[in-house]
Amino acid sequence: MAPVVHGLEAEYSGQIQFYFLDADDPATQSFQEFFDFYYQPEFYLLDSTGAIVKKWVGLVSVEEFRAEFEKVLLP
Numbered sequence: 001m002a003p004v005v006h007g008l009e010a011e012y013s014g015q016i017q018f019y020f021l022d023a024d025d026p027a028t029q030s031f032q033e034f035f036d037f038y039y040q041p042e043f044y045l046l047d048s049t050g051a052i053v054k055k056w057v058g059l060v061s062v063e064e065f066r067a068e069f070e071k072v073l074l075p
Contacts, residue, residue: 001041023037
């Protein structure tokens with residue numbers, strides 16, 4: 001999934017901020033608890049207030065990501 005996500009990060013640069021958390025890093029424990037993390041990979045799309053717009057668990061296609069990104073980017 002890393003190549004897909006990093007490609008989207010480049011494609012949506014300046015429009016969407018991407019953050020990456022290592023689930024094996026104890027420093028991310030509070031984030032994992034906040035997002036109710038339970039499986040790798042997990043992806044979250046947040047709005048500008050930090051509310052979860054969409055959560056994906058498992059493999060996700062580029063098209064699925066783009067469709068949701070475009071919804072939140074519409075004026």
